[in-house]
Amino acid sequence: EHFSLTPESLNVSMNSTLQHLHLQWTVQNLPLHQELKMVFQIEISRIRISNVIWVGNYSSTVKWNQVLHWSWESELPLECATHFVRIKSMVDDAKFPELSFWSKWSSWEEVRAKEPPGPKSLLIFPRGKLVEEGSNVTICYVAGSNLTNVLCYLKEELIHGEQLDSNVLAFKLNNVSFINKSGTTVSCHEKNNIVSGVVLFVSKVLEEPKDFSCETQDFKTLSCTWNPGVDTVLDWSQQPSQSYTLFESFSGEKKRCKHNNLCNWKITQDSQEMYNFTLVAENYLRKRSVNIVFNLTHRVHPKAPYQVNLENVGATKVRMTWKVPSPGDYHTFWCQVELQDEGKVIQRHNVSVKVNGEYLFSELEPNKKYEAQVRCADGSHFWRWSEWTSQTLVTTEAAPSKA
């Protein structure tokens, strides 16, 4: 009899919600204080032992007296059919080539579905399901012995299933699509007195946030904005709208955003100049993240100029003055002034400004109405123009020419 390392104490448990079979087992006869590389082959049957539906290998390093764990996800709800599991092992270790032969199979472990339904009972599984658009879902019904004529509908469409057992029918729904936030109802009926159903909640696929960017107007607050894409909220408390969280890696700080498209981040006195933000969008089914790294001084979006005044208005000239809200005296701005005649830009000039700006418009026509406006941007590193601030002016009459 070969020295055999047959897996022992195989225990199989069932997680209905995840549709997982969870295996745990041990390997006896291992030399003390010895680690062995082993490979385990697992067979899973459904309804009957002879009906093997899955075979696979699992490799692991095994120590003396260690309990090994492994899980398998079933596409079919586990309540729909009884499953059987067995396992065998082989040493797969270069140190022990002579041990590389398969052990005997363990005995079959049976994982019984729920107790069979009552004679007049009709059960559908899963009891509820939340999946992403495009997924494949298998639903089944288990009918009591007295039920003979069960019909199932996806919304209003009669659907046909695969007979798994005398009283079990499975329905494969492939590439399911989002219909509405209230889910897709599958109901099964036996004549008009028995009904059972399940609501399949199909979530839109969570999108990666787009146009993610941050800027400051005052060096006190960073305003981050993005385009969230679709809202993956679902009704009946199945899934809230996706959440958004900002992580800043240099400071290690994080913030859960109240809104789905903007988030303000406090700039402290001692905080750094470089920022590395990761924005994480998350719902029950998926996480998406985007990342940006920037220098705070390169993301200045000034507030609109104020105290815009027009002085010494003449027949052909006018002086425009303005102030720029400045986070610091040392700051320089790049301002753009425009003159419009009935909406048409007739003059445009750029001016470098610290706090107080001014510009002399000339070559105007006498006794004419114009619109003068100014906007500013950061002078060191252009990021975005501020909003325009405008004023209306009318030039004076031309002075009478000396006869």
Added chain:
Amino acid sequence: HMVTAVPRCSVPSVLLVQLQHQANMTADTSSLLEPYVVTQGLSVPFRRGFCKEHPGAFPSEDALRSLSQAGFLRTVHATLGHLLHNLTALQLQFSDAQDLPELPMARKNTHGVRNNIHCLSRQLHISLDMQAGLGTSLPPVTFTGTAPSIFEAKLEGCKLLSGYHRFMGSMGRVLREWGDSPRRSRRDSPQMALCK
């Protein structure tokens, strides 16, 4: 559009006409139950009769008809109170009121009916404290909290709305009889001043 009672109550005869109009509108299943059935994918269970109201959840029409005026007004007022609670609980299942706009409208109309019942009882000097009345066994429902599955919760919503429409219709028919011929109910309710 429904006329909701203003804090200042109309005279009983006007209230009666308003209530009958409100009852006609709210009894119409196309105003809420049918859109609910469609958006919730319950057309087949509905057609197969699985949306019938829970027996006893709402007072039957015969029971309403057998009551004195005071008993009728108290019972309707109490039932509408419970109904509003359940309609609100159903509303909470929708992340956006516009998912089923007929539902907030039904809640608003139910408030209107209840206000008018309150006005009518004041005009008739009837207290709405629940001594003599059927009381109501309309159970408070939380839907996703109690139902074993969302499908069952949706069916509960369906049954609630079936009862809501039927009850409003019954209320309207009994009120119409008040208006049609003054009668003495089997109890000691006085000749109804409303009908002079």
